[in-house]
Amino acid sequence: MKKIIELIKSEITEAFIKSGYDEKYGMVTLSNRPDLCQYQCNGALAAAKEYKKAPIMIANEVVELLKTNAMFQDITAIMPGFINIILSKEFLAEYLSDEIKAEKFGLEAPEKVKTIVIDYGGPNVAKPLHVGHLRSAIIGESIKRIGKYVGHNMIGDVHLGDWGLQMGLIITELKKRQPELVYFDESFEGEYPVEAPFTISELEEIYPAANAYSKEHEDYKEEAKMATFYLQNGRRGYVALWNHILNVSVNDLKKNYEKLNVSFELWKKESDAQPYVADMVEYLKSNGFAKLSEGALVVDVSEESDTKEIPPCILLKSDGATLYSTTDLATIIERMKLFKPDAITYVVDKRQELHFNQVFRTAKKTKIVDDNVKLTFLGFGTMNGKDGKPFKTRDGGVLRLETLIQNVSDAVYEKIMSNREMEEAEAKEIANIVGLSALKYGDLSNQAPKDYVFDIDRFTSFEGDTGPYILYTIVRIKSILNKYQETISNETVNIEGVIPSSSESETSLMLELAKFNDIILNAFDENAPHRICQYIYDVANAFNKFYHENKIIAEEDKVKQTSWINLITLAKDILNTCIDILGFEAPERM
Incomplete structure (x- = not known):
């Protein structure tokens, strides 16, 4: 419809x-x-x-x-x-009645189903997820879910960083600590152990220690660079260690992303693009797109319309080393080959805008992608503390993401236990569900490019423009519907839709519910989850006003009562659909 x-x-x-x-x-x-x-x-x-x-x-x-x-x-x-x-109230009632009966509330399928790759996540292996990974994960997940709901083929790719100097640093540090490991014996020709020689906790300690040591010891840093070179050129022992690092890291990352209700269709890595690099560089050189500049191989991406200088895109440094721009271009080639996408969207820190501008221009200029393939950079702002600076721990360190999630859940748990009697186990289960809504809604309700202040007290409030308020509204509707089921008798009138409204608050709720399709399509077109947040806040407010002004269960006019039940059921279903698109869910009670 x-x-x-x-x-x-x-x-x-x-x-x-x-x-x-x-x-x-x-x-x-x-x-x-x-x-x-x-x-x-x-x-x-x-x-x-x-x-x-x-x-x-x-x-x-x-x-x-x-x-x-x-x-x-x-x-x-x-x-x-x-x-x-x-x-007219009759037209509005008829529209909502059709919305109730229709699949997806009448949302029409797209004329053409597009394949869209969403690049979000982007963590480096061997490091824990921290607060800096939050926005990419939940904004990207939401945009992917919006696209899927609209009817497109959405492919989420975590795009792990696994191929740079950090790998060489970890290998070098392992060699320093455990030189007897078989991976460092170049004469070894047997099968390497199945089990990794480290746990995730040990791995997360090894990298920062190696990185810090390399900054004070040049010989150590050079050794790490050579280890990186040997790895990238296929030394058996180093490749085996690299696979251990990947397996241990990815298993841990999946657990942490699962806590955020974030998932990926692809667990691709930076290294997956390496087989495409050599042919890509040769193509760009032989077709006159790439040229040498001060020893480096670059592609000029400046345009006459530029109001400020756009530096060339560097493919190879003077020593022949690749950069992120090289890998990102090769990744585009891989994605075009594997999926033939209509669009690729990157959900990345907005400070990377120049880099992606250079990459996109190179991809278009060199025909790596056709003109009709849409490349989008969705840059997001910073999550700041109350001091206006990037969020940190009390001692100034970077806060682990799992710690942040737990802190929010704990804050919700305390509010639940202070306001009502409930078994501890149930309260903790509800706190985890509500806490995730607080975290996600608190982030997604802001326009992605804007910085925002993370205020745990405000985000976990059960009143105002917050995730818990939205969930509380859904739970309230569920409670009314459950009570209604208990009162059903032979007097019940069966009508499939709704009748024309009899009050201003009812009309307001109906108008909000009628906007659903428009909101979803706009959110998709604009890559704007915040529009859905604003919408469900408006729906929740309209429902609560209607609820306070009308005694639904006590209503004696059974036709009117049944219409109201159908109306608030539609409100519940639309709210549940929207929060699922945003990546969280409502508990049965709060």
């Missing part, structure tokens, strides 16, 4: 055409003055210039044709030329 705003626009546009004006002036938007009307059309103001007429005259002509239209309760031309629209 069509979006409600499209149905309104269709009627308005037809009236403009019948009045002798171009169809482009029939655009309809949500009213910016909801106290005056529900929707509005400002097309007469723009048409006035083309047709050299007073805008109010044009608006009056259009309105005159629509006054008897059953879609509208009231449609009025207002100076200097606005058209204010209030929908």
Whole structure:
């Protein structure tokens, strides 16, 4: 079924055409003055210039044709030329009744199913996830889920960092600590052990120790560079160690991402792109795209329209070493070969914008991707502490992500136990569910590019624009529906949809629920989970106002009561769908 705003626009546009004006002036938007009307059309103001007429005259002509239209309760031309629209209660009830019956609340399948790769996550192996990994993970997961719900083929790729100097540092440190390990015996020709010679905890300690030591000992750093070189050139023992590092790290990463309710279709690595590098470099050189500059191989990506200098994209350093730009371009080649995507979206720290601008320009200029493949950089801002600086532990260290998740769950648990009597086990289970909503909603309700302050007290509040408030609303609706089921008798009237509203609060709730398809499609088009957060907050507010003004269970008019039950069931289903898209769920009770 069509979006409600499209149905309104269709009627308005037809009236403009019948009045002798171009169809482009029939655009309809949500009213910016909801106290005056529900929707509005400002097309007469723009048409006035083309047709050299007073805008109010044009608006009056259009309105005159629509006054008897059953879609509208009231449609009025207002100076200097606005058209204010209030929908009829019958039309709104019919639209919601159709929404209730339809799959996905009437969301139409896309004309063309697109394949879209979402690059999010991006942790380095051998390191624990920390707060800096939070935004990429949950924004990327949400965008992927929005696309899947809309009907596209979404492929999430974690894109692990596993091929740089960090690998050489770990191998060198292991050799320093355990030189007797068989991996360092170049004459060894047998099978290497199945078990790794380290645990995840030991591995997470080894890298920072090696990194710190290398900064003070140049010979050690050179040894690590050579270890990296040997690894990348296939030395058996080093490759075996690298596989151990990967296996131990990935198993741990999967556990931590699972706590965030984040998953990936692909666990691809930086190293997976390496087989494509040599051919790519040869292609770029032989076709005249790449040239030497001060010993480095670069691609000029500047354009005449640039208002500031865009440096060339470096493919190989003067010593022949590759960079992230090399790997990212080779990864695009791999993705095009494996999936032939219509689009690739990168959910990355916004400080990487220049890098990806260079990579995208190179990919387009050199025809690594066709012009019709959309490359998108979705840069996100920083999660800051109350001091306005990037979030840190009390002693100034980087906070582990699993610690942050636990801190939020603990804060919710304390609030639950201070307000109600509940078994400890149940309270902790609910706290984990509600805590995740607090964390995710607190992040996703902000526009991705903006920095925001992480305020655990505000995020875990059960009131206001928070995840727990949304969940509390869903649980409240579930409770009403359960009570209703207990009171059902032979007097119950069966109606499939809803009847025209009988109060302002009911109309407001119906209007919010009618926006669902429009909100989801806009969120998809704009890569904007925050739009869904704002929407469910509006739905929750509209429901709670309706709930406080109407005694649903005590209502004696059974037709009205059944309509209300259908209405709030739709509200529950839409809220549940939205929070699933955002990556969290509601408990049965709170």
